Amino acid sequence: MTYLAITDLQKHYDSYHALRGINLSITEGEFVVFVGPSGCGKSTLLRTIAGLESSTGGSIELDGRDITEVASSKRDLAMVFQSYALYPHMTVADNLSFALRLAKVSDAEIKEKVRSVSASLQLDALLERKPKELSGGQRQRVAIGRAIVRQPKVFLFDEPLSNLDAALRVQMRLELARLHKKLGTTMIYVTHDQVEAMTLADRVVILNAGQIEQVGTPLELYRQPNSRFVAEFIGTPKMNLIAANKIVRHEDNLAIELLGQQILFPAKRLKGPLPDSVVVGIRPEHMTLVEEGGDLSGRIELVEHLGSEAYAHLQLSSDQTIIIKAPARTELKDGQEVSLKIDISEIILFNENDRVISVIPEEA
Amino acid sequence: MTLNQQRKLKTILTGLFAWSVALVLFFPIFWMFITSFKTELQAISVPPSLFFEPTLDNFRIVQERSDYIHHAWNSVVTSFGSTIIALVIAIPAAYSMAFFPGKRTKDILLWMLSTKMLPAVGVLVPIYILCRDYGLLDSKTALVIIFTLMNLPIIVWMLFSYFKDLPKEILEAARMDGATPWDEVVKVVLPLSVGAISSTALLSIVLCWNEAFWSLNLTASDAAPLTAMIASYSSPEGLFWAKLSAASTLACAPIVIFGWFCQKQLVQGLTFGAVK
Numbered sequence: 001m002t003y004l005a006i007t008d009l010q011k012h013y014d015s016y017h018a019l020r021g022i023n024l025s026i027t028e029g030e031f032v033v034f035v036g037p038s039g040c041g042k043s044t045l046l047r048t049i050a051g052l053e054s055s056t057g058g059s060i061e062l063d064g065r066d067i068t069e070v071a072s073s074k075r076d077l078a079m080v081f082q083s084y085a086l087y088p089h090m091t092v093a094d095n096l097s098f099a100l101r102l103a104k105v106s107d108a109e110i111k112e113k114v115r116s117v118s119a120s121l122q123l124d125a126l127l128e129r130k131p132k133e134l135s136g137g138q139r140q141r142v143a144i145g146r147a148i149v150r151q152p153k154v155f156l157f158d159e160p161l162s163n164l165d166a167a168l169r170v171q172m173r174l175e176l177a178r179l180h181k182k183l184g185t186t187m188i189y190v191t192h193d194q195v196e197a198m199t200l201a202d203r204v205v206i207l208n209a210g211q212i213e214q215v216g217t218p219l220e221l222y223r224q225p226n227s228r229f230v231a232e233f234i235g236t237p238k239m240n241l242i243a244a245n246k247i248v249r250h251e252d253n254l255a256i257e258l259l260g261q262q263i264l265f266p267a268k269r270l271k272g273p274l275p276d277s278v279v280v281g282i283r284p285e286h287m288t289l290v291e292e293g294g295d296l297s298g299r300i301e302l303v304e305h306l307g308s309e310a311y312a313h314l315q316l317s318s319d320q321t322i323i324i325k326a327p328a329r330t331e332l333k334d335g336q337e338v339s340l341k342i343d344i345s346e347i348i349l350f351n352e353n354d355r356v357i358s359v360i361p362e363e364a
Numbered sequence: 365m366t367l368n369q370q371r372k373l374k375t376i377l378t379g380l381f382a383w384s385v386a387l388v389l390f391f392p393i394f395w396m397f398i399t400s401f402k403t404e405l406q407a408i409s410v411p412p413s414l415f416f417e418p419t420l421d422n423f424r425i426v427q428e429r430s431d432y433i434h435h436a437w438n439s440v441v442t443s444f445g446s447t448i449i450a451l452v453i454a455i456p457a458a459y460s461m462a463f464f465p466g467k468r469t470k471d472i473l474l475w476m477l478s479t480k481m482l483p484a485v486g487v488l489v490p491i492y493i494l495c496r497d498y499g500l501l502d503s504k505t506a507l508v509i510i511f512t513l514m515n516l517p518i519i520v521w522m523l524f525s526y527f528k529d530l531p532k533e534i535l536e537a538a539r540m541d542g543a544t545p546w547d548e549v550v551k552v553v554l555p556l557s558v559g560a561i562s563s564t565a566l567l568s569i570v571l572c573w574n575e576a577f578w579s580l581n582l583t584a585s586d587a588a589p590l591t592a593m594i595a596s597y598s599s600p601e602g603l604f605w606a607k608l609s610a611a612s613t614l615a616c617a618p619i620v621i622f623g624w625f626c627q628k629q630l631v632q633g634l635t636f637g638a639v640k
Binding site: 035050051052071072073077078079081082083085086087088089098099102103146150156 | 531533534536537538539540541542543544548551552555556
């Protein structure tokens, strides 16, 4: 059942159209991540839900109540900011209890709530400290604690981990996932980091230029993107895209000519009519090196060893460079000529408008 | 010369320079101070007498002739009163301009500052007439109103530039925590700005305390603050240097002592932009 419903939400800044008709419904208890490149409107969307930005059209409904024009303080949402935004003049305990004190909760209840939240976030020993005496990770915990203690209807997170170092970020990510499991409260999370999006989200909302590009589970977005934008945005390293101009129908297959060599693509996976040209999308992990008889060949330009795996940058005959995933102990050398086999079941076709025109095979 | 010696010499030279500037600045005050302990004759003697028997006569005469306490009280009431009123107006004004700027916020700020470019004497006649018609001549009310208006632009500017540097997210966090605008100002903005507000207040008090133009023109005796009292010692019968000095010393003393106690706040406040 829909818990938070956003209908045709618009946001104009003077001449800039930041949100162009956002429609989204979120069910109770869901962990939804807004992701997209900078300037796509993900933070604006979150801040508009929070009421920190006013909308210029459309509506937001939370738990059956229209909150479009309600003040932030009355929306019953809690937010964790990128900069943590702790109150510098208050101790950790006062930071945690600020909202409760504003809501005139009884002292005994405040004490109990602060105690239980600080215990669960390992903040007990820090309650009397001021924010400036805390480390980045501790501040982050206080910011999260300040949100939890209120038991809001929805948690909003605005890139909460981007100020932390890499190791701490992974750890906090895990803690957030645990927290969501434990509390079961609806969470909306903004990030530009697709790894955070993929690992945390029940559903990911990909935004581009003020519009929703696609909504889906992380795996759906990875396997069934509906546009080139989504396909390129999800996955590291990026999906390889190779243009193909010659396509012939060959009984049950399409013969697609890729740089002089043909690959056969099952015709039943094509949506719509046969196009004149397509862009073939192949992820680095869906190609394997073969001794001979590959679908593509090229020269190794550079090999990046990541320890657990390696990525080889391959220069094709068209001078285009693609990336392939190779085993960790690969013996590939710069300048070596190699041949590649493409996993046909994993390729995605795009038309000239960058929309996807192929479907994922059923059994896979 | 070794590098170390050069460095030492540099320190000594800067020290000497700083001290001479300080002495030049301080000398008139020092001279005023010692003159206030001289007799009128000693005060005008050439060459000036450095060694003399100090006397407190001048202070006694000043208190007898012009009731120092009365004028000091007027100064306290007008400078503190107008500062408090100005702060009450300026804090919400600076808050709204810093956190909810509109298209014309910059223009408003500039316009406010531009009122300080007008020479005060330019509006003397209209203000004098207004005060006369409303029966406010020689009243503390008139001075409080004028001082408030006089310092309001500076106070709004100082608070605005401080508020603007406060991280916006902290206020947004408060809003998300359920704070009304009133809670936001009282429980978050004000506690975070104690230093800035007190140094702004101090500056305003000093400016009011030392204000002479309006005090002289709008008051006679009842509401005359210390600056007007000092001026009364420059009379047609001639200058009484020693008494003038005594009056000036008495006028300066409270604010200097007050400023001395607030020194820490003042320095902190004047550099608040730099040390965030």
